[in-house]
Every structure is written in structure tokens, then in C-alpha cells.
Amino acid sequence: MSVRLKLAFSYAGFLMIAGALLLAAVWVFLLRGRSKGLYVADLSDFLRVFHPSSNFGPAVFVPAAILVLAFLLVFGLAGGWILAGRMLAPLARITDATRTAARGALSHRIELEGRRDEFRELADVFDGMLARLEAHVAEQQRFAANASHELRTPLAITQTLLDVARNDPSRESSELDERLRVVNARAIDLTEALLLLSRSDQRFFARDDVDLSLIAEEATETLLPLAEKHGVVIETSGDITPTTGSHALLLQLTTNLLHNAIVHNLPESGTVQVSTAVGPEDAVLTVENTGDKLSPHVVSTLTEPFQRGTERIRSDHAGVGLGLAIAKSITRAHDGTLSLTPRADGGLRVTVRLPATARQAR
Numbered sequence: 480m481s482v483r484l485k486l487a488f489s490y491a492g493f494l495m496i497a498g499a500l501l502l503a504a505v506w507v508f509l510l511r512g513r514s515k516g517l518y519v520a521d522l523s524d525f526l527r528v529f530h531p532s533s534n535f536g537p538a539v540f541v542p543a544a545i546l547v548l549a550f551l552l553v554f555g556l557a558g559g560w561i562l563a564g565r566m567l568a569p570l571a572r573i574t575d576a577t578r579t580a581a582r583g584a585l586s587h588r589i590e591l592e593g594r595r596d597e598f599r600e601l602a603d604v605f606d607g608m609l610a611r612l613e614a615h616v617a618e619q620q621r622f623a624a625n626a627s628h629e630l631r632t633p634l635a636i637t638q639t640l641l642d643v644a645r646n647d648p649s650r651e652s653s654e655l656d657e658r659l660r661v662v663n664a665r666a667i668d669l670t671e672a673l674l675l676l677s678r679s680d681q682r683f684f685a686r687d688d689v690d691l692s693l694i695a696e697e698a699t700e701t702l703l704p705l706a707e708k709h710g711v712v713i714e715t716s717g718d719i720t721p722t723t724g725s726h727a728l729l730l731q732l733t734t735n736l737l738h739n740a741i742v743h744n745l746p747e748s749g750t751v752q753v754s755t756a757v758g759p760e761d762a763v764l765t766v767e768n769t770g771d772k773l774s775p776h777v778v779s780t781l782t783e784p785f786q787r788g789t790e791r792i793r794s795d796h797a798g799v800g801l802g803l804a805i806a807k808s809i810t811r812a813h814d815g816t817l818s819l820t821p822r823a824d825g826g827l828r829v830t831v832r833l834p835a836t837a838r839q840a841r
Contacts, residue, residue: 485596488519489562491598497551569598573605583811585613634667689729690838691720691764699732699753702708706741710749711768717755722762722833724813732809733764735802736829740768744826761815761832770826782807806831808815 539752546574567589579587588609591602641660699713708715722729733753752767803819806829810817815833822828 484625485566489566490559493558497555498549500551518830518833543617549698556836561728569593573602576602576605576609580612582607582814585609585616609800634663637663638667674727685725687726688721688723689726691722691733691762691833692717694730694733695753695755695764698730698737701734702737702741706739706751709741709744709750710747711741712739712749713751713753715753716758717753720755720757720762721836722763722813723836724833728809728812732806732831733766735806736764736766736831739802740766740829742826744768744770755790758832758835760836764831764833765828767822767828768826769824772825773821774826778821781819781827782817801830 532820572589572591576587577588588606589602590606591599629762638660641663645660693724695715695717703713727730735753737753741749744751749769751769752765756763756765807817810831810833813833815831818830818832820828820830
């Protein structure tokens with residue numbers, strides 16, 4: 480039977496039960512004392528309830544009717560709640576599966592049991608859509624990973640040949656050699672970034688207890704020479720900020736955000752502020768830098784692959800346009816959120832919120 484027909488039968492059955500109880504109450508209080516045998520009601524039987532001298536007057540019938548109606552109300556609400564819950568239980572499972580898929584877990588399936596009705600058909604269609612979507616995403620990830628692996632070898636060989644040619648004392652170096660070396664280095668960076676992006680999307684990593692404040696300090700020490708070269712001052716602050724995840728991936732996340740803040744900054748006297756904080760239910764990492772004013776539209780596209788902003792200038796350290804995309808992917812793989820906000824004075828504020836540890840949540 481369809482869900483509509485089941486609900487129609489259920490509500491009709493409850494109305495029949497309520498009517499039967501009401502008729503039984505009228506029979507008991509209005510018709511009590513009648514002789515046995517076939518009974519045919521007339522107008523006087525219905526008027527007896529209003530007769531002041533009758534034992535079955537308003538003083539007796541009204542309180543009883545109130546009690547019966549109260550019982551019917553409670554019985555109807557409880558029964559309707561139970562029946563509606565049983566009828567709509569498949570919808571709750573479909574909703575939970577939708578939330579799970581929205582978080583990026585495409586391997587979950589509803590697999591609704593029972594007869595084929597509207598809910599079963601919807602669940603089967605949703606399972607089929609998830610299967611096709613999971614296969615498509617897996618195919619893209621395999622392609623990115625395979626392409627990255629295939630590109631690493633020839634690029635590494637090219638880099639070696641360029642280094643040999645550059646260090647050959649009998650050969651004069653030219654501007655073309657240096658340009659080829661820069662292009663090859665950028666291609667290697669792009670390949671490694673694509674490989675990291677595909678791995679982070681798959682969520683195949685061990686989760687350990689980590690401290691975001693220590694990770695921020697480690698990333699700052701790594702990129703301090705680059706900051707000095709660009710004339711950027713890095714300021715760090717924050718207490719112990721525990722969370723769970725991959726130390727290597729979270730370090731890559733912080734390094735990407737800090738690298739982006741250093742490279743896309745003011746030409747002189749630029750600053751980068753890195754802070755960590757502990758929230759009620761999350762661990763927060765914030766990277767804020769000075770720079771040119773950015774429109775909300777430009778900011779909304781910066782986490783897309785190969786986006787650097789419309790007015791940003793490329794340099795040898797400008798990256799390959801995957802820094803923020805990788806940061807977003809790593810954040811999503813850790814069940815966190817990454818938000819970008821343009822600063823009023825120019826520059827960008829990036830906020831990463833990761834789930835708190837069990838001890839921190841308490």
C-alpha cells in the first residue's frame with residue numbers, strides 16, 4: 480500500500496474508534512434503564528438529558544462527557560503521534576542520510592526495508608544517486624592522483640637535467656635556462672599540490688591529538704625567511720589549542736594559509752597575525768594579513784582551485800593557485816569549516832574551526 484493510503488486508513492480507524500467511544504457514552508448515560516429488546520430512538524430520548532428532574536441530566540452527563548472527550552484527546556494525540564512516527568520513520572532515515580552526504584561521506588546508504596511505497600522509492604533513488612556521485616568523485620580523485628604520479632617522474636628528470644646544465648662549468652648559463660628552471664619548479668609544485676588535494680579529499684589519514692598553537696609556531700618558523708624577504712612581520716598569539724587530526728595535514732593547512740598571507744600582502748611594512756583560541760565546541764585558527772582591499776565576490780572565489788584573485792601579482796613564490804583550495808579540503812576532511820572575510824582596511828582574514836577534543840568539549 481502507498482503511504483497516502485496507509486495514512487488514510489490509520490486516521491479513519493482512529494475516527495471510527497473515537498465515534499464508537501462517544502456513541503457508547505451516549506448509550507450508557509441517555510438510554511440506561513430502557514427495557515430490553517429492539518430500540519428505536521425518538522425525539523423524547525434526546526430531550527431527556529435536559530430534563531432537570533431526570534437522573535441523566537446535565538449534572539451527570541456533562542462531567543462524564545468532558546472526561547470522555549479528554550480521554551479521546553489524549554488517546555488520539557498519543558495514537559496519532561505513534562502512528563505518524565511509524566509512518567514517517569523512513570523519512571527520518573532519508574534525512575539523516577542526506578546530512579551525512581552533505582558532510583562529504585558519500586559511502587553511506589539508506590537501504591530502506593519493507594514494501595515498495597513512496598518512501599522506499601525515494602530511498603532507492605537517493606542511494607543510486609549517492610552511488611553514482613561517489614563513483615564520479617572517486618574517479619576524479621584517482622585521475623588527479625594518477626596524473627600527479629605520472630607527472631612527477633618526467634618533471635623530476637627535467638629538473639635534474641636543468642641542474643646539471645646549470646652546474647656545468649663548460650657551459651654558459653642563459654636566461655632561457657633560468658626560465659625553464661622556474662617553470663619546471665612551478666610544475667613540480669602543482670603536481671605535489673594536486674596529489675595532496677586528492678589525498679586530503681579521501682580522508683585516509685590517522686587522527687591524533689594535536690595542538691594548533693604548536694603547529695602555528697612550526698609553520699611560522701618555516702616561513703620566516705620568506706616573510707623577511709617580503710618585508711612582512713609575523714605576529715603569533717594564543718594558548719594551547721587542542722584538537723584531533725593529522726599533524727602533517729594540519730601543518731600543511733597552516734603553512735598554506737601563512738604562505739598566502741605573506742605573498743599577497745603589502746609591498747612594504749606588511750603584517751600577518753596568526754592566533755589560536757579555544758571555543759566552547761571547537762578549536763579556532765585565525766590568519767589575518769594586511770594587503771589590498773578585496774571585494775566579497777573575489778573573496779568568495781579564492782578557495783576554488785587555481786584562483787589567485789583578480790588583482791594579485793604572480794611572483795616566484797605566488798604558488799599554483801591551490802593553496803586555499805587545499806586548505807579548504809584539509810579543513811573539510813577534519814570535519815571543520817573554513818571562512819574567508821575581507822578586512823575593512825585591506826587584506827584577508829581566514830578562520831578555521833575544527834572540532835574540539837572530548838576533554839576540551841567537557
